[in-house]
Amino acid sequence: MAIRTSRELMAWQPPAGWHELSGDQRHAYLEQHGIRLPLRPADWDTLEHHQRMEYLVWHGRILHDTPEARAAKEREYRKELRGWRVLMCWWVLFLLVGLGLVWGTDVLAEGVGLRIGITVLAIAGYTMALFIPMQITKPSGPQA
Structure with a gap:
C-alpha cells in the first residue's frame, strides 16, 4: 500500500x-x-x-x-500519587505536632486566647502555604 x-x-x-x-x-x-x-x-x-x-x-x-504503554502510564501515575499522599500525610503530621505543642504543654498556660490565635494562624497558614498548592499539584490520572 x-x-x-x-x-x-x-x-x-x-x-x-x-x-x-x-x-x-x-x-x-x-x-x-x-x-x-x-x-x-x-x-x-x-x-x-x-x-x-x-x-x-x-x-x-x-x-x-499500546496496552503496555497505557499500563506504564498507570503505574507511573500510581507511583506519583503515592508520593503525593505520603507528602500530604507528613504535612498533616507536622501541623498536628505543632498544635499538640501549643495545646498539650504549659508554655502558654495563662493565654487560652493566644492558643486559639496560634491555632487559627497555623491552620490558615497551612492551608494557604501548603494545602492549596498541594491540591493544585495533585497528580491526575492518565488520559484515555
Whole structure:
C-alpha cells in the first residue's frame, strides 16, 4: 500500500481490535499488509505547524498507544500519587505536632486566647502555604 501524503495516511483506519494489540503485533500487522507509516510523509514540507502536530499525534496514537504503554502510564501515575499522599500525610503530621505543642504543654498556660490565635494562624497558614498548592499539584490520572 503506497500511501504518500499525510491526508492519505490519516484517512487510513486501523482494523477492529487495534486498541488491544501490542506494539509488536501492530508492527507485524502493518508489515503483513504492506503498510508503511513514515514519521514524515511526502508532503511534510508543505504542511503548516498545526497540521504537522496533528499528524504526529495521529502517528503516535496509531503506533505507540499500546496496552503496555497505557499500563506504564498507570503505574507511573500510581507511583506519583503515592508520593503525593505520603507528602500530604507528613504535612498533616507536622501541623498536628505543632498544635499538640501549643495545646498539650504549659508554655502558654495563662493565654487560652493566644492558643486559639496560634491555632487559627497555623491552620490558615497551612492551608494557604501548603494545602492549596498541594491540591493544585495533585497528580491526575492518565488520559484515555
